[in-house]
Amino acid sequence: MNLQILGLKLSRYRDQLTESLDEVAIATGIDAERLRLIEEGQLEPSGDEILILADHYHCDFKFFISNEQVAPFEQTDTLYRAHGREFSKNDRIAVQEFLYLCDTEEFLMQELNRRPTDFSYRPSGNYFKGNGEGAAAAFRKTMGHDDRQVPRDIYAEFRSVGVHVFRRKLGNSNISGLFIVHPTAGRCALVNYSEDVYRQRFSAAHEMAHAIFDSKEGPSVSFYRHEQVDRREVRANRFASCYLMPPAFLQRLPAPSGWSEADAQKWANELRVSCDALGIALKEAELVDARISAKIRGFRVPRESKIDPELPENLTEIQRARKTALLERGLSDHYVGLCLDAHSQSLISLGRLSEALLCSHGELAEIASLYGRRIHGN
Structure with missing residues (x-):
């Protein structure tokens, strides 16, 4: 065990969580001065101390005792350099737990011999919206959907092609989700559980688009409100819209120009999307003008009407x-x-x-x- 490499790993994890030595000492029961010497590579930790620190940083202890240097923090370093101010200390802990869950899920999938379905999509040209539409159609076909079928358990569908999707609460309500390629788990998407349940579905589909198109582009964060127009974000939104709200389904709806608030809520709930997303999709499909789109987008599906597949009604x-x-x-x-x-x-x-x-x-x-x-x- 190379003590210098071990110390560097520990210090980088601590830096990413913005924790002081004293904070780690309080959380782990290991003396702060001892922690400093371990991080500097001057002192070899005991086996118990490695297990305690691995648990604290939500990392496989085998990574610490090996000389392997590739770690998730290579990706999160990039993430925090670009968007560090968006992530509180608690959010950084949440991201670290998320990566641990992804790594564990991949391990369990392999141990249980659960093999994902192959899916890939090769875009052509630079028409980003068109590529989003094409990928959505191809993915729906792989999932066995006809051109009007509304997907229900979207999380199961994304997992079935090897993407690790976890809903996890973050403190920053402007973060919809993030996408990271984990060195051992592969493609990983986090959806902010603080969001509305239907917004979570759209965010998950958005991150799935990043998994399809942007795995080589490094980690990304998706925000509820975008300050700048990014073509990759536009493509991801178009994929999510066409996957969740198939164009053929929209074409067969009663004329949206005559919808009441109850009509908009009914069809949004049928599609498991917000009225906001539905209003945008109808305008993209040229089924409504800007005025009607804005009207539909202003409606809200009542919270009690929304369906979360993991919180069935029969629960006490x-x-x-x-x-x-x-x-x-x-x-x-x-x-x-x-x-x-x-x-x-x-x-x-x-x-x-x-x-x-x-x-x-x-x-x-x-x-x-x-x-x-x-x-x-x-």
Whole structure:
């Protein structure tokens, strides 16, 4: 174990989380002066200290004890250099947890022999909107949709082609999502769970477009309100619109020019999108003029009418609150299912299961029960 490389890894993780040595010392119970010497490569940590620090930074301990230098922080370094002021300390911790979940999900997928479906799209020319439309049509075809079918579980569809998608709460409500290529997990998309549930669907589809087109372009952050026009963002928005609101479906709608507020809400809810997104899509399809588009965009689907596939109506109030808290940390039905499957097949230990689910041993039975499962051996 190269102590200089180890120390550099630890210091870079700490810098990215904007934590002081004293803060890490309080969180881990390791003396601040000892931490300084470890980061400087002057002192070899114990095995327990490596495990504690790996847990604190949400990183596989094997990465710390190897001399491997490729790490997710190469991508997040770039991200924070460009948009560092947008991410609070808590948001940086959230991003680090998200990357940990992506890495763990990839590991579990391989251990369980869950292989993704191949999907790729090769754009032609520089017509970015057209490429977004073409990719949406190609992806819908791969998913088995006809030209009018509205996709329901979009997160499952994105995961089925090897993109790690996690909804995770961020403090900055202007961040819709981000896309990062993880060195071991591959393409990873974070969707801000603080957003409206239908806005989350659009954000996820937007990040999927980045996964299709921009994997070689480095990490990106998508904002709810864009200060500048970026052709890649325009393309991603066009992909999301055509994937969620297929043009053939829009063409068969009753004339939008005569819609009431209830009509707009009805069709937006059928498409699982906001009235804002629907109004824009109708104008793009030349089905309404700017005035009618603005009118439709001004309507809102009532919160109680919106459908979140991971918060079904049959949950009790206590179950809904508990599951919402887990979803805020990124624990999707898909991910929790993978963790429990791996443990039931003795592919991971009970300790590794609690680490993967970001919880204590005592919470495992409760979480499993919430998802209709039991801990193997209990």
